[in-house]
Amino acid sequence: MTNPVVHPAADRAAGVPHRPWRRFVLPLLVLSLLIGVLGTVGYRYLAEEIRRETHRTLTVIAEQKRQHIEDWLGKARVDAELYFSGHSQLDTLFARWLDGGRQDSGALARMQDLMRDAQRARGWEGVAVIDADGQPAFVIGDADSGDHAELIRQVLREPRVTLVDLYLNARGEARFGVLAPIGEADHAPRGVAYLTWRADAVLFPMVESWPIPTRTAETYLVRRDGSGVRFLTPLRHQRDAALVLTLPLASPNLPAARAAQGEAGILSGGRDYRGVPVLAYAAPIGGTPWLMLAEIDEREAYARVRLMTWVTALVMGLLLLLVYSAGFLLWRRDLQRQEVVALRAQRAAEARFRVIFEQAPVGVVLVDSGSGVITEVNQRFADIVGRSPAQLVGLDPRAITHPEDVAESADNLHRLSAGEIPGYRVNKRYLRPDGSVVWVSLSFAPVQVESEEAPRYLGMVEDITARKAMEERLQVSEARHRQLADEAAAANAAKSEFLAHMSHEIRTPMNAVLGLAQVLARENLSAGQRDMVERIRNAGQSLMAILNDVLDLSKIEAGQLRIEPRPFDLAALLANVDSLMGQVARSKGLALRVQMPEPPPGMLLGDGLRLEQVLFNLVGNAIKFTERGEVAVRVRSLETREAELRLRVEVRDTGIGIAPEALGRLFSPFTQADAGIGRRFGGTGLGLSICKRLVELMGGSIGADSQPGLGSTFWFELPLQRAAADQSVQPRTAPAATSGPRLAGAHVLVVDDSAMNRDLVERALALEGASATLAADGQQAVQLLKTRPDGFDAVLMDVQMPVMDGLSAMRVIRGELGIIDLPIIAFTAGVRDDQQVAAREAGANDVLPKPMDLEEMAQLMARWIGPHPAVQCEPGPGGAAMPALSAGASTALAASAAPAADAFPDIPGIDRERAVQRVGGDLGMFVGLLEFFIEDNADAAGQARRELAEGRREDAARRMHTLRSNAGFICAMELMEEAGALEAAIENDEPDVDARLAVVGERIERLIEASAPWR
Secondary structure, three states: OOOOOHHHHHHHHHOOOOOHHHHHHHHHHHHHHHHHHHHHHHHHHHHHHHHHHHHHHHHHHHHHHHHHHHHHHHHHHHHHHHEEEEEHHHHHHHHHHHHHHOOHHHHHHHHHHHHHHHHHHHOOEEEEEOOOOOOOEEEEOOOHHHHHHHHHHHHHHOOOEEEEEEOOOOOEEEEEEEEEEOOOOOOOOOOEEEEEEEEEOHHHHHHOOOOOOOOOOOOEEEEOOOOEEEEEEEEEHHHHHHOOOEEEOOOOOHHHHHHHOOOEEEEEEEEOOOEEEEEEEEEEEOOOOEEEEEEEHHHHOOOOHHHHHHHHHHHHHHHHHHHHHHHHHHHHHEEEEEEEEHHHHHHHOOOOOOHHHHHHHOHHHHEEEEOEEEEEOOHHHHHHHHHOOHHHHHOOHHHHHHHHHHHHHHHHHHHHOOOOEEEEEEEEEEEEOOOOOEEEEEEEEEOOOOOOOOOEEEEEEEEHHHHHHHHHHHHHHHHHHHHHHHHHHHHHHHHHHHHEEEHHHHHHHHHHHHHHHHHHHHHHHHHHHHHHHHHHHHHHHHHHHHHHHHHHHHHHHHHOOOOEEEEEEHHHHHHHHHHHHHHHHHHHOOEEEEEEEEOOOEEEEEEEHHHHHHHHHHHHHHHHHOOOOOEEEEEEEEEEOEEEEEEEEEEEOOOOOOOOOHOOOHHHOOOOOOOHHHHHHOOOOOHHHHHHHHHHHHOEEEEEEEOOOOOEEEEEEEEEOOOOOOOOOOOOOOOOOOOOOOOOOOOEEEEEHHHHHHHHHHHHHHHEEEEEEEEEHHHHHHHHHHHHHOOOEEEEEEEEOOOOOOHHHHHHHHHHOOOOOEEEEEEEOOOOOOHHHHHHHOOOOOOEEEEHHHHHHHHHHHHOOOOOOEEEEEEOHOEEEEEOOOHHHHHHHHHHHHHHOOOHHHHHOOOHHHHHHOOOOOOOHHHHHHHHHHHHOOHHHHHHHHHHHHOHHHHHHHHHHHHHHHHOOOOOOOHHHHHHHHHHHHHOOOOOOHHHHHHHHHHHHHHHHHHHHHH
């Protein structure tokens, strides 16, 4: 029995009024208004955010430059106070020269030498020393004090360090400087020192640099000059304006004039010296009359706002166009659907063949192709879904479809309606009224009735609930199997990680074994000793080969091994295999034949190094398992196209062959053909497994054919691209031959927690003429570089260390200490890609893997350090370093040190023998060090006591640290130890610090008294 379908379209066809504007026009208007409001709000917010970001950027850049200049001037003032204040060396010499009636030429010469050294060290352009009468004592470099007589008299009247403002000298060069009183702060100055700098070498670069690319932004300095404002530094758009260009303060909207009149911060709405609208930021430079101006043209500053205007307008236009287009399409589709439904309702007929439909053993359903609702069903379908036919007619099938199957059903119906498929069959679920689920097999296809223009969709439905229950039980079983497979994969990943860690840990002691063997091989050894050393090296290299195989396998399984396609020459690659492996074959009495493809393929694009690794492994295995006959390598082109080809490589041998049951497990890790081969020929069984993984990573396949006693054929096929005409092969560079030490005179900071490794590297560097300062962790290295940032030519930094690891130490060196140009070589047993990338990101210039090869280390260090004079530094107490002779001059030192030692002072509190060794018997050098020590540390205990009283515990601890280092320089070992202990006591806030400071002060006084005859 069928039921007629009553559709709303019939009512509309009968004349029921219909108003589509309520369904389409009102929503369109609401959406248009919403888009307009959102666009306007978004545009205002983003535009304001861009303006704030531009202001922040301008402010940050100007403030950084201002702080940089103030810090530089502060350091210049501190330098002036240190060099010319009371008790300084120059003050002492100047007083001696004045007391001697200005006739002591020795004191004058020594002052001049001292100032020349200071000029070179501090970067002064010149220095002039003027006595209290205003007469110059001497002038070093370019320091004309004649134009500053009034300032000099002011400093003599009111002692203070005074800035000499920017000015142009007689040659038209911009200069500035400082005037510093000479003498103690609470006494009348003995004179004045005038220090000068070239503005274009010191100040202008700090002002002009701009950290981000820009076309119009610039920074410059100005000062108020009467009723005008003078531009002090070159301008981006007027380079010759420095100290020349002056504009009136009354200039309207000139940012420089506004800043000179007291305005600071962001200055908007102004025009610069060119008359161009700019956005500016002004800030005074502390301690100077200078004002810092940072400007950028408003057109460039707000370019992103203009772009945002266009983008917002375009997006809003597109959205409105999309909304109105969609509304039009929906309105048109609604009209079409109404017309189709009305036509079907009028032409529906009852003259259909009903017997098959009603009595079919499966469910049958007819769905209207236009509306998608059910038009007719049979009783069997109604029984399957648990509803009556009357309830189903006019119902959307999706209403009784399980929610998880609705999307698939809609997609299939859409494809059927579009004519993409003639029909479909699917298993899906229906929901019964009681909430139970019934599984059905649904076949759906269009059918055409003669009396109807449009087709209907006929569905044949079979109840398969029982069968699905069985399938679900099977799925549970499969899920269990998948879980077991996942657990196996996790175990395999854990194995790979274990292999990688074990490889890393074994490499550290292997570094010492192989490295010390290389060092020992360079010594004068007997024949028996040299034979044992070679055996140690051979055994170590064999173990390294196993470690490398294990590491490659762990990289592959962990997904960290990358294929890097580069242009390579197949002929050159095969020639290299022939050259290296041919020697091995001939040593066993075998022949090695290599056959190139015909015609030659030319330049190819692929990972030539990995391809070569596979070839070396396969050819090496063939030679190892072949006792007589030959090994042949044949290369053929299987598929050749214009831009690509497929290569087949075969390695055949006449060896022992492989049993059929062993072929299946041949490419598994740690597996060989049989246990006997493992005992007879050695090996780990990793080589073929790695070859298989590499070939598969390159998109190829690998296999083997063999019969016992008849030899074996190993083959692999690879897809390769042809290299472009403009691509070339990067040639392999052979290591350059060396003649003599390559690191002579270099001083390297070696950081490693292993005493064995430190000893090895120190010996290896000594062989190349370099010296080493040793540190056991990153914290020691940072402390050494903090006190002596220019004391080393390179740093060799281990990565994994206690206290502070190498990566953290490198970040501190590059960031906190600001040491950028010092080469840092990461010295690590971790050779995975991610480990090396982490080292470089932390600040390493290069990576030296463990175990260390002496030749590789020497070449790498020489590449980063470069040539040096033959002078080394040897470490002193507390990590300090002192000058020492080069390796080539050690014999001369030994010959000359003994006579000098006889005349060397024996001062209580100083280790005389160690001091002689430290300075090479140079009495003058030792006395100079002694004077510097007394000058810097005479009142160290008293100053530390005052700092503690003021609550500056960190400063007091730092002072004891400096005393410890300085005492180590002159080999005052007991004082050095007491200062180190006091440093720790201050840091730990121990109770007896004051008494221990008194003891240290007494020891310093005794040392000063005992050394007086030698100074």
